[in-house]
Every structure is written in C-alpha cells, then in structure tokens.
Amino acid sequence: MEYLAFKISCAPEYTDILIAEMAGIGFDSFLETETGFEACILPDTLDAALWEALLLRYRVAAGLIVQESTLPKTNWNEAWEKNYDPIELQDKVYVRATFHPGRAADFDHEIIITPKMSFGTGHHATTYLMLEWLLELDLAGKNVVDAGSGTGILAIMAKKRGAAEIVAFDIDEWSVENGNENFDLNGFSELRMQTGTIQSVNPTGTYDLILANINKNVLLEEMRTYAGKLSVGGSLLLSGFYAEDGDEIRSEAGKHGLHPAGQKTRSQWAALLFTKIR
Incomplete structure (x- = not known):
C-alpha cells in the first residue's frame, strides 16, 4: 500500500501547532525541514473532512503551502538510516543515532539521539x-x-x-x-x-x-x-x-x-x- 506524503511549508511559529493537530487526526510520521515539515499517513486512515477542516483553519494564519504526493510502501527503518546523517559541531560535539558508529574518542561530547516523532x-x-x-x-x-x-x-x-x-x-x-x-x-x-x-x-x-x-x-x-x-x-x-x-x-x-x-x-x-x- 502506498503512503500519502505531504510537504508542509508554514510560518515557523505554527510548526509545533500543526504537527500536534495532524497527529491528532492520524498522521504518524513527521520530519522537520527548513521551511516546515513533511508528514505521512496511510490513505485509509486519513479522514478527508477533518483534514480539509484543519487546512481551512490554518491556511491563511499559518501561510500554509501544501504539496501532496504518494510514497511506496518501504522499510522505514532502512530509509531513515540512509537519510539521517550524524552532526558534527566544530570538533566539540558529535550527534548520532544508535545505528551510527560511535566516535567518542574524536570529540569532547558524543550525544546519541533517536528522534522518532x-x-x-x-x-x-x-x-x-x-x-x-x-x-x-x-x-x-x-x-x-x-x-x-x-x-x-x-x-x-x-x-x-x-x-x-x-x-x-x-x-x-x-x-x-x-x-x-x-x-x-x-x-x-x-x-x-x-x-x-x-x-x-x-x-x-x-x-x-x-x-x-x-x-x-x-x-x-x-x-x-x-x-x-x-x-x-x-x-x-x-x-x-x-x-x-x-x-x-x-x-x-x-x-x-x-x-x-x-x-x-x-x-x-x-x-x-x-x-x-x-
């Protein structure tokens, strides 16, 4: 089954509000971007009336721009590991997920983060x-x-x-x-x-x-x-x-x-x- 994917651009002060609202109507995967966030949901779990009401409520106030697409069913863990890169802050901090190799010896501080939602x-x-x-x-x-x-x-x-x-x-x-x-x-x-x-x-x-x-x-x-x-x-x-x-x-x-x-x-x-x- 394909997933519905939505790329959301919005005023930054509305990002957390919109994510909370969308989670409340069934969206279960979010990824932050520079202009907002991306969200995915299975088609049979999306209530079209609730989704349209949410868009109507925030479209003007949040400056919403919504792009819809579909994604094939995939191994999300594998896709996540391919696209989530570690962060290096100067030579002081290394932020990684559990599936990245550790580099504690190379940095003052190593932080392990598995962000999920x-x-x-x-x-x-x-x-x-x-x-x-x-x-x-x-x-x-x-x-x-x-x-x-x-x-x-x-x-x-x-x-x-x-x-x-x-x-x-x-x-x-x-x-x-x-x-x-x-x-x-x-x-x-x-x-x-x-x-x-x-x-x-x-x-x-x-x-x-x-x-x-x-x-x-x-x-x-x-x-x-x-x-x-x-x-x-x-x-x-x-x-x-x-x-x-x-x-x-x-x-x-x-x-x-x-x-x-x-x-x-x-x-x-x-x-x-x-x-x-x-």
Whole structure:
C-alpha cells in the first residue's frame, strides 16, 4: 500500500501547532525541514473532512503551502538510516543515532539521539545554535530548565557540560517518551522529562539557566514566566525564530529585566542570550 506524503511549508511559529493537530487526526510520521515539515499517513486512515477542516483553519494564519504526493510502501527503518546523517559541531560535539558508529574518542561530547516523532536532532539551525551557545556557557553545577525539550538533546548537552539539576518538559507526549529514551541512551537515567508547559510544570525555586527553543509566539507569551524563574544574574537562551524577529523578542525581554548578552545566527534563524539584571 502506498503512503500519502505531504510537504508542509508554514510560518515557523505554527510548526509545533500543526504537527500536534495532524497527529491528532492520524498522521504518524513527521520530519522537520527548513521551511516546515513533511508528514505521512496511510490513505485509509486519513479522514478527508477533518483534514480539509484543519487546512481551512490554518491556511491563511499559518501561510500554509501544501504539496501532496504518494510514497511506496518501504522499510522505514532502512530509509531513515540512509537519510539521517550524524552532526558534527566544530570538533566539540558529535550527534548520532544508535545505528551510527560511535566516535567518542574524536570529540569532547558524543550525544546519541533517536528522534522518532520528536524534534531537535541538531540538523535544524535553531538546535545547532543552541548547542553552540551551550558549549560557550559555564554550566558546571548550574540548575537548568529546558522548556519544550523535544528529543532532550539540549538537556543532555547541559548535563554533559556539568549542569547539576535539570528540569525538562514538553507538551507532546511522544516527545516526552522519546526524550526519556534518549536520556537513558546517554547514561542519564536520573533525568526524566515531564509533560506540560512551564506554567503547568511550574518548576520550584529559581534557576541559573533557562533554555527555550520553541517559537516566537510562545516565547513572547512565556517571557514573564521565564524571568520569574531565573535567579538574578541567571541566563535565558532562546531560539525558534528568524533573526528579523529579534527586536520583538528583545523588546519583550527588556520589560522583564532581561538584558541582551549575545546573538548567534544561522540560515536566517537566531538564538539570543539574555541575562537577568534585576
């Protein structure tokens, strides 16, 4: 049986929303791209009415462009292994899947990620930028929050760089399951990802570093909460938005005592670092 394949281009802040909506109507395979994502579903499991209603609801707001095609039945594990390449970040970090040979001796840090339906493999510019920042920050003994943790790759990187306590969570149940599997793969079984937002998880106390690679709208909505969970002198590291949106992010951060401390860009995407000054 052939699969229906959809190539989705959309505004970046709608990517997670659309994936969650499509998973809710039966799509079970997703792959992130620079302009959105790709999704597959068996034809007999697609409810045409629900699909059309979803497209109607988001077509204008999300700037949806949808390309439909068919794919022959295939060995998805074999196809995945052929098309998923390891990531090398400078000579410091090597991100691989379980089916790639290990290269721990060649890099300071080796991270094993099997992403399944979660996001954050290092391939997308935003994850790459966040990893770059984590290499530069002093994480030894620091308490960290990883909001919208996805595969858990940033929490794993923070732990490898000496972070003490890490609170990780994501709104998607498949990400939580996948993240916990990845924690185990990397030898951090003491780390557990929770389901929810920063408001619902509500980490107690204050933290030295908060990581949030989500999307612009969520970051703007949650900025006050991030600031409230940071200790004075603590750092907030944000990505998931285009460089052109940086001024809006900085403006909102400034309202909550967060001072710009640096920016990195890659392929038009940005990652901003802030310090809490009051």
